[in-house]
Amino acid sequence: MRLIYLSPVPWASFSQRPHKFVEWFHRRTGRQVIWIEPYPTRFPKPSDLKRAEMNSQQARVSVPQWLKILTPRAFPIEPLPGSGWLNRGLWAPLISEIKDQFGTQEPLIVVGKPSVLALKVLQAFKPKHSIYDAMDDFPAFYTGVSRVAMANRERQLVQAVEKVWVSSTALKSRWSQEKASVCFVPNALDDALLLPPRNASEERARKVLGYVGTVGAWFDWDWIRTLAKLRSGDIIRIIGPVFSPAPFELPSNIELLPPCAHDIALAAMCEFDVGLIPFKRNELTVSVDPIKYYEYRALGLPVVSTDFGEMKFREEAAGTFISKSLGDIGKLIVTAAKYRDTCESSMNFINDNTWDARFEGADIEL
CATH class of the missing domain: 3.40.50.2000 (Glycogen Phosphorylase B;)
Known part of the structure; x- marks a missing residue:
């Protein structure tokens, strides 16, 4: 299997759990990885500009040959009902490109953050093996309608994937109530x-x-x-x-x-x-x-x-x-x-x- 990884952070950012996972996967299997960059899953805030600047200052400059980075285009409207319908035209070329890359190969899809695009990719490929790697309580970092929308997407994602990984005891307690296959995978060090x-x-x-x-x-x-x-x-x-x-x-x-x-x-x-x-x-x-x-x-x-x-x-x-x-x-x-x-x-x-x-x-x- 080749890996499709929907990342919660850009490749050009401080090396974190997502980077370590795809690097381990390639070392372990020798296979190619498609890395899908994150896109806005809430309405923009002024602080986003400062975070973008910090990411650029800490950027990873090299992209290994075994990694292909795809950047989805999207209107920053995901909290709104129907955002997936409005963005589907922007996402169709990306999904088609992934299908062209994979051909008839069976993908392993790993999702690092709930999003409508993640649900669309899972729906498009219907993989035998898929994982949601829950690294945070994502709705807690959102407010208002964005928070409600993120919580709904996360529940949909948990039901759509084969397995859920969790990085903390609290997340394990939370998702074990809704999913039979939950694996505790704490953070680690390089x-x-x-x-x-x-x-x-x-x-x-x-x-x-x-x-x-x-x-x-x-x-x-x-x-x-x-x-x-x-x-x-x-x-x-x-x-x-x-x-x-x-x-x-x-x-x-x-x-x-x-x-x-x-x-x-x-x-x-x-x-x-x-x-x-x-x-x-x-x-x-x-x-x-x-x-x-x-x-x-x-x-x-x-x-x-x-x-x-x-x-x-x-x-x-x-x-x-x-x-x-x-x-x-x-x-x-x-x-x-x-x-x-x-x-x-x-x-x-x-x-x-x-x-x-x-x-x-x-x-x-x-």
Whole structure:
């Protein structure tokens, strides 16, 4: 089987789960992949311009020979009833091109985000094998009519595919009620990009407590401000694009640094004494399994995280310290800063949590 992958993110973006999956599929099978770029599945917002700019700055410049990228054209009206009918003329050439590429070959169709186009492609090919890889609670990121439309599309998609993969316990609980074939496939890490685990033998009087990633509506600025005041002699370093700025003046020991390429971000993590994941506990984060957790731990960093999403199940995990209130931050940071990994434990963590290990253990027909 060849793969048709309907991606939730552009190919020219920070390498994520979709990129890792298609790369694994090709290594595993040697077969070609058709990658269908995302298109607007809600009404446009002004913040989309900033996100597009961030994606272009972090773009992957190379396209391997085994990958063919198709970009669907669409009017940004998908939340409206009948949008599929209005866009079908724009999508017909794309579906015809895929059929020409495949001929009589049986496709494997994997969908990374609910959309009307995904449903149209499934309907056009009627594949024996298909997967919806649920990586987020997508409706939670939408509002109004767009939210209702996305929830409806997602339910239709779950019923249309053969199997559902889920990246978190919350998503597993949700979709197991509606689908018999649900496979838990947590996020993972790219071991090829990792630097050697940090050497924490040298004590620094001034610690660096750091976060790398997007600062969005889910980012807990109150938690960060409390941490900065408790650890006024340390540096709180935040690296990444800021879409939701702090609603108050920040303490002077908080550093805000711009986003950077993935390899540079990993090198920056090696300068941390403790890795932070300060997310709010709400509808946006209940289904999240943060990739930065795997990267922090693979680099030998202790992690202090709030108790959101998949992190709340890691209270007993080595080197992982879960904050349940503003009152426990100080104690947890002291304990985390003293934590030391062995080289053996770091390597075991890496081997158990690579993308290859995840996908090899998943329920998939090749």
